[in-house]
Amino acid sequence: MRPDTGNGKQDSNPDAATLALMALGWTLSDVGRAERLLSLTGLDADALRAGIDNPAILGAVLAFLADHEPDLIACADAIDTTPAALIAAQERLSR
Template sequence: MRDRKTRSGKDAETIGIEALSFLASDQDLMQRFLDVTGIEADEVRTLVSHQSFFVGVLDFISAHEPTLMTFCGFAALQPDEVSNARRKLDAGW
C-alpha cells in the first residue's frame, strides 16, 4: 500500500483544501483563479466534491513560482510536496 501522507504529514486531500483556503484568503488571487479557469464563484461549493477541482487549484498555484512559494509558506510545505499532492489527486487518491 502506498503512503498517502507527505513529509509534512499531510495527505493530498488536505493539501488541496489548504490550497483553496490560500486562494480564498486573497481576493485578488481568487479572482485571478476564477478568471483563468472560467469558474463562477457560486460554482466552487459544488466543485469541491471533485478531486479534479483540487488538481486545477494546485496547477494554478504551481504555475507561478512566487505564488507557489507563498503557498508553501502558508501551508508549511515544500514545493515537491505540492507537486506530489497534485499527482496523487490526479491519480484518483
C-alpha cells in the same frame, strides 16, 4: 496551519486533498488571487463550492499555483509545507 493529529503533533504528511483544501483557503484569502483563480480555471464561485470534494477541482487549484511559482512558494510557506509536496498532491489528484 496544518491539521493536528490525535496526539497533538502536526501531521507531517497530509493527504493530497487536505493540502489542496489548505492551498485553496490560502488562495482565496487574497481577492486578486481569488479572481485570478476563477478567471484562469474557468470556474465560478458556485462551481468551486459544489466541487470542493472533487479531486479534479482540487487538482485545478494546485495546478493554478504550480503555474505561478511565486504563489506556489508563498502558499507552501503559509501552510507549512513544500512546493514539491503541493506539486505531488496535484499529480495525485489529477490521476
